[in-house]
Amino acid sequence: MIDCAVTAYIRGSNPVWYFVDLVGKQFDDTFYLWVLTDTIPYIPATVYHDASGTIPWTSPIQFLANGTLPIDIYYANNTLYRLEIRQNDGTAPPSQADALIYLIEDYNPGNVVSGNPSTVQGDATTNQITNPQFAVVNFSQPVTYSNLTTSIEVAPGWFLDLTGTGSVTVSQSAFSNTVSNPTNAPYALQLNITGPYANPPVLRQRFDQNGMNWAGKVVSTSFTAQVGGTPVIIMARLYASNGAPLAILKTATLSNTFQEFQGFSALPASTNPNTPPAAWLDYELVLPSAGDIYITSVQVIVSDAMEDVPYQQDTIDRQLDHLAHYYDPQLAYKPIPSYLAGWDFAKNPAQLLGDVVPSGAGYGANKSFYVWDQTIAFQSVNNGVGVTRSTNGGGIQLVASLTGQFAILQYLEAAQVRDLLQGDMSVFISGLTNNANGYIGNISLWVNNTDANLPNVATGTNLSAITALSASGKPTMGNGTWSEIPRSNFGDVQFEFAPALSELSFNGWNLNGAAISNNAIWFAIVIGFAPVTATDSITIQSVGLCAGKMATRPAPKGRDEALRDCERYYEKSYQASTAPGTVTLVNALTAPQQSTLRNAANNFIFRSQSFSWEYRTLKRIPSGAGIPTITLYSTATANTPNVLTASMVFNGAVLAGPTDVAIANWAASSIGNKFAGYTAAGAPGSPTFNNAGAGSQAYELPSAYVQFHYVVDARLGIVN
Numbered sequence: 001m002i003d004c005a006v007t008a009y010i011r012g013s014n015p016v017w018y019f020v021d022l023v024g025k026q027f028d029d030t031f032y033l034w035v036l037t038d039t040i041p042y043i044p045a046t047v048y049h050d051a052s053g054t055i056p057w058t059s060p061i062q063f064l065a066n067g068t069l070p071i072d073i074y075y076a077n078n079t080l081y082r083l084e085i086r087q088n089d090g091t092a093p094p095s096q097a098d099a100l101i102y103l104i105e106d107y108n109p110g111n112v113v114s115g116n117p118s119t120v121q122g123d124a125t126t127n128q129i130t131n132p133q134f135a136v137v138n139f140s141q142p143v144t145y146s147n148l149t150t151s152i153e154v155a156p157g158w159f160l161d162l163t164g165t166g167s168v169t170v171s172q173s174a175f176s177n178t179v180s181n182p183t184n185a186p187y188a189l190q191l192n193i194t195g196p197y198a199n200p201p202v203l204r205q206r207f208d209q210n211g212m213n214w215a216g217k218v219v220s221t222s223f224t225a226q227v228g229g230t231p232v233i234i235m236a237r238l239y240a241s242n243g244a245p246l247a248i249l250k251t252a253t254l255s256n257t258f259q260e261f262q263g264f265s266a267l268p269a270s271t272n273p274n275t276p277p278a279a280w281l282d283y284e285l286v287l288p289s290a291g292d293i294y295i296t297s298v299q300v301i302v303s304d305a306m307e308d309v310p311y312q313q314d315t316i317d318r319q320l321d322h323l324a325h326y327y328d329p330q331l332a333y334k335p336i337p338s339y340l341a342g343w344d345f346a347k348n349p350a351q352l353l354g355d356v357v358p359s360g361a362g363y364g365a366n367k368s369f370y371v372w373d374q375t376i377a378f379q380s381v382n383n384g385v386g387v388t389r390s391t392n393g394g395g396i397q398l399v400a401s402l403t404g405q406f407a408i409l410q411y412l413e414a415a416q417v418r419d420l421l422q423g424d425m426s427v428f429i430s431g432l433t434n435n436a437n438g439y440i441g442n443i444s445l446w447v448n449n450t451d452a453n454l455p456n457v458a459t460g461t462n463l464s465a466i467t468a469l470s471a472s473g474k475p476t477m478g479n480g481t482w483s484e485i486p487r488s489n490f491g492d493v494q495f496e497f498a499p500a501l502s503e504l505s506f507n508g509w510n511l512n513g514a515a516i517s518n519n520a521i522w523f524a525i526v527i528g529f530a531p532v533t534a535t536d537s538i539t540i541q542s543v544g545l546c547a548g549k550m551a552t553r554p555a556p557k558g559r560d561e562a563l564r565d566c567e568r569y570y571e572k573s574y575q576a577s578t579a580p581g582t583v584t585l586v587n588a589l590t591a592p593q594q595s596t597l598r599n600a601a602n603n604f605i606f607r608s609q610s611f612s613w614e615y616r617t618l619k620r621i622p623s624g625a626g627i628p629t630i631t632l633y634s635t636a637t638a639n640t641p642n643v644l645t646a647s648m649v650f651n652g653a654v655l656a657g658p659t660d661v662a663i664a665n666w667a668a669s670s671i672g673n674k675f676a677g678y679t680a681a682g683a684p685g686s687p688t689f690n691n692a693g694a695g696s697q698a699y700e701l702p703s704a705y706v707q708f709h710y711v712v713d714a715r716l717g718i719v720n
Helices: 316-321 324-332 559-567
Strands: 031-037 081-087 099-107 143-146 149-155 158-163 167-174 187-194 202-208 218-228 232-240 245-254 259-266 280-286 291-303 367-372 375-379 385-389 396-400 406-413 425-433 439-448 493-497 502-509 522-529 537-547 570-572 589-595 604-607 611-614 629-633 643-650 653-662 666-668 675-680 703-713
Touching (some): 158 167, 218 245, 559 570, 589 611, 589 643, 629 643
Antiparallel strands (some): 143 167, 149 158, 167 187, 187 291, 202 280, 218 259, 218 291, 232 245, 367 375, 385 396, 406 522, 439 522, 589 703, 611 675
């Protein structure tokens, strides 16, 4: 048995529709109804004279002379239609080339409220203008611009172009609710212009990144304006990024009362050779060289119909909603603190070896080494990469000594970023290259919940988590047990640096509640690059790592604050630019020691005495031993670690020294993350300063002291 479904046909809820045209004149039999399907390509749909669906109407359906439709139009129930009402001028048979008067989309004959349909025509867009009634402006009080030849952003989305020696005072004019205007606008932009101007002032709004927008379409404009004083003329037009005027939409003569001006123009096929993002279209209001002008309710509508479109009134709230594209980039560049230390590279103190670090010669291929604070470099070939500080912005410049690949890496303890691992993660990076063709890079985030210690990156071992890089710079994390933090469906982050500075933002990293987000031990961020030609360089200005879906550049910090961030991992008493082991007394510490009376040989004897000092910055507590590594350096002999320099002074004269004294004369007794303390451990009488008593009295003691520099090392991958 075959079950044949029977279609039910119904009349609309108001079958005798009555219409007037766009100027209020009653319809007549020159108007026709086209009934179409509700989906593209909008082909004709059949409707019937009867409820049984046996007598079809011939399309289109002609209106009666009294402006109503016939009452016997039956539609399929529970079906949506597209209704087009067009006027035929009598020069040719009715067709869809006739002027479109009304468009009714999604018409459901079984659920329609009676009354006239919308007057928005021909697949029209919503208003493309940002801030059309100037509800937001970029000044708090009226502001005057004099003798300028520039573009000034007077309100979000709106620029004022001035060329000449005149002046313009710009104000936001708020309207009283008792004073009507054609579009019921609450605000207008007031421009009191005093010439002369070489070119007429232009108030414009730019539609970015598309130079062929609306080609082959009809662009309609509407604006409401008045002038205080003598009537003036303003013109609305479209202008392209290649310097070509596209269309004059409306030329209007302003009077002393507000009027709404409407106009339209069909745009030709595009000939703009510009490509995104450099391509654009400008909507321009060309203003007179003098006059007190008020402008509001600016509208640009795009459709297929050669018709004026009145301003579509909406609320200020909705207008503010449409400012998201304006404020989003500003919010994206509202810096917030980064979880990374020292990767706002202009502020990285480069304490380890100074700004310039030679290439990793002798370390080997696929090896790593520390270059700057919290910055480990990886090289794919021996002698592959060195670093220096960029002279343009102070970033870290990675220079390829040989053709090969390189990357930079920063470790963090997972406990330090535990809150980061609980949700979305984002990364900002800015940088450039000297190569005109650019270089490809890759950003990846990793966690490790297995290894008690990180790979040993100290000289002689030179291991980091990275063991190799793919062709695009993505690392193979082969030293240790690492898990990549996924980016859901976004895939790998691959970016390109060009000779001009690029500022790039990426998001989407999320562990999505995986167990490793709670039990991870280590965290790593890796930025790797495709093969770089010898002598080429890549400069990274800054990298920011933050929680959430909006990446921002690192929040600005003073040099002392940036130094403290890095000193959590590595602190030295030397100046930032002075390498450990340098002979200098600048910033050296001095600790009083003990001296004895003369002995039988008429010598004074130096004896070690306890001393301690407080670090400038609280150190991280390494795993395992739980204390950082401390190295003391002589102030008298270059590159001499684990010695102190002793001296004796009497009456302001140096009796003996400076002499290097081995650290074995003291015992490290209280090394922690805040203080370092040493107690006396040397044998009595060691060392002895022979003949040190010349010119002194037998029963007077000289002053004894030691001087030294220190390095406190708690770096990840060096001191676990």
